[in-house]
Amino acid sequence: MKPGQIAQFAHLSPFETVKEFNESMKQARYLHGHHFTKGEHAALFTLAQFSVKHIGVCHARIDKLVQASQTKKQARSTFERMLRKAKKYNILSVHHTIREKGGYSHNVYIFHRFDGAILTDRKKLSTPTPAITPTTNQPSETRSFKSLNSSKTIKDHLIQEIRIESLESLDFTFVPSYVPEPFVTAVKPFLNKAKEICSLWDRARIAHRNNQLKQPIDVQVYTVIQAFKESIYQLKSNQIKTSFTPYFYGTVNKLFYIEKRKENPVIEHWNWLDENHARIKSESFLTWLSGAQTGS
DSSP states (O other), X not given: OOOOOGGGGGGXXXXXXXXXXXXXXXXXXXXXXXXXXXXXXXXXXXXXXXXXTXXXXXXXXXHHXXXXXXXXXXXXXXXXXXXXXXXXXXXXXXXXXXXXXXXXXXXXXXXXOOGGGGGSSSOOOOOOOOOOOOOSSSOOSSSOGXXXXXXXXXXXXXXXXXXHHHHHHOBGGGOOTTXXXXXXXXXXXXXXXXXXXXXXXXXXXXXXXXXXXXXXXXXXXXXXHHHHHHHHHHHHTTOOSSOHHHHHHHHHHHHHHHHHHHHSOOOOOOOHHHHHHHHHHHHHHHHHHHHHHHHO
16 A cells, blocks of 8 residues: 555545444444543544544554644553554554555554444444555555565465454354354344454353353353343443443343342241241130130
C-alpha cells in the first residue's frame, strides 16, 4: 500500500454514514470497553474523531494523534497500547504504507463494522474485508512479494499472515465442535465471530463448574441459551451499565444456581419431638378439662 492522500483510502471504509460508524463504536464499547483504561479510551475517541471525514478511515501520523489525545504522561505508549487492544478485539486494523524508495511511511487506520452493531435495529450488513492483491508494482501490507525469493519464504509469510490476522476474522462456521450447535444457532444472529461465541460459552462453562451441577453442561444448553436471550433483552432495553459479557456471565450463573436448587430440594423432616410435645400438651388439657367437669 502506497502513501498518499486520504481520498485514495476511502474505498476501504465499511461505513456509509456517520450514524453507522457511531453505532458500531457504541456496540464495541458495550462488549470490550472494560479492556481499555481511561487514557486508552481518550486515544480511541481521538482516532475516531479523525476518522469522520472519510468515515472509518484515518491516515494521520501518530504524533499528531498523540498530541490531539491530550493524555498526560507516556502519551505515545498509551496510544500504542490502545492500538494493540483495538486490533486484538477486531475494532480496527492498521495498514502500513511503503515509500517507493523503500521504508515505511504513515499508517492507515481502518475501523471495522463491529459485529456488535448487529444488536441494533439496523439491517445486518456484512463486513467487507479489503483485498490487496500484491503485484510487482504494488507492495503488500507488510512487504512486497517481489522480495520473496523462494517458495519456502512465501509459505512462511502466508502462515504468519494467517496466524496474525485470521483468528479475529473467523466467523461462526469455525466454532470448535465442543460448543453445542443449538447455542451457536441462537447466538450467531447477534455475534457471528467464532472467538466471541467461544468466549460466551467458556463463561457458561465456568458458571456451570462453580455451581457443581450433576447434569453435564451439554444437557443444560437451553439454560445457557435462555441466559443469552435475557441478556440480549436487557441490552436492547439499555439496562446493562457495564459490558455484555460480564452481564451474561452473571445471568447464566443465576440460572445455574436455580437449577442447583432443583437438584437438591430442601426436604422437610418430621420432628417427632415437636409432635410428642404437642401430644403431651393436648393430653394435659383433656385431663384438666375432665377434672374441671367432675368438680362442677
